[in-house]
Amino acid sequence: MADIEDGAVVDEEHYSVSRTVHVRTPRGRVWDAITTADGIARWFGDTASLDEARVGASGSLGWEDFGDYAFVVTAVVDGFLFEFRWAKDPGVDVREDNATSVRFVLADAVDGTILTVVESGFDLLAGDDAARRELLHGNREGWNLELDELVRTLES
Numbered sequence: 001m002a003d004i005e006d007g008a009v010v011d012e013e014h015y016s017v018s019r020t021v022h023v024r025t026p027r028g029r030v031w032d033a034i035t036t037a038d039g040i041a042r043w044f045g046d047t048a049s050l051d052e053a054r055v056g057a058s059g060s061l062g063w064e065d066f067g068d069y070a071f072v073v074t075a076v077v078d079g080f081l082f083e084f085r086w087a088k089d090p091g092v093d094v095r096e097d098n099a100t101s102v103r104f105v106l107a108d109a110v111d112g113t114i115l116t117v118v119e120s121g122f123d124l125l126a127g128d129d130a131a132r133r134e135l136l137h138g139n140r141e142g143w144n145l146e147l148d149e150l151v152r153t154l155e156s
Contacts, residue, residue, distance in 0.1 A: 008143040010136055015123035017140045021147050024112040025154045027079060033154060034104050034115075035082050043150040053082060058094075061086065070094050074101065081105050088125060088135060097126040100139075115150075117143060 008019035023030055033039040035053035040061065047068070050059030053076050062068040067090025075083035083103040087094045100121040107114045122136040 008140040008147075010140050012133070012136075014120065015132065015136060016118055016120035017136060017143060018116065018118040019143045019147055020114060020116040021151055022109060022112060022114055023151050023154050027106050027108055027113045029154055030106055030113045030115055031079050031082075033150060035076075043153045044146050059084075067091055075103070079106065085121075096124065100125070115147075117147065119143065
C-alpha cells in the first residue's frame, strides 16, 4: 500500500491547497493517469475528456452529481509536470475570475513515484473572501478523496 501523507494542507495566506503522495508504481503510469482522458476518468470524477497533454489543449472533468467542469492545459514538461486551469462552476468556459490552477509534479522514488499536487488561485475568484475560503477548504477534502483514489487505482 502507498504511503499516503497526512492529507492535503491549506495555505490560507497564499490561497492554495497541496498534497503529496507516494505511489508504488513507475512514474510513467502515474503520468498516464494524470494526462490522458482514460487515465483521469479512472480516479478523478466520473468522466474526462482531453485530446492530448499539450499547452492550450482543453478538456473537461465530469461528476454525475455535479456536472462537467472545463479545463485548459497551461504547462507540460513530459513525464514531470502537468498543469491546468479549471472552471469552478460546471458548464462554463475557463476565465480568469472563475478558475484555479492545478499543478502536478512527479519525481522518482526508490520504489515508485512521488506526486505533489498544488491548487492555487482561489484568491482570484470572483465573489467574497468567505466564499473563496470555503471553496479552498472544500477542495482540500476533494484532493484527499481524489488522490487516495489515484493511489488505490494505480496500486491495484
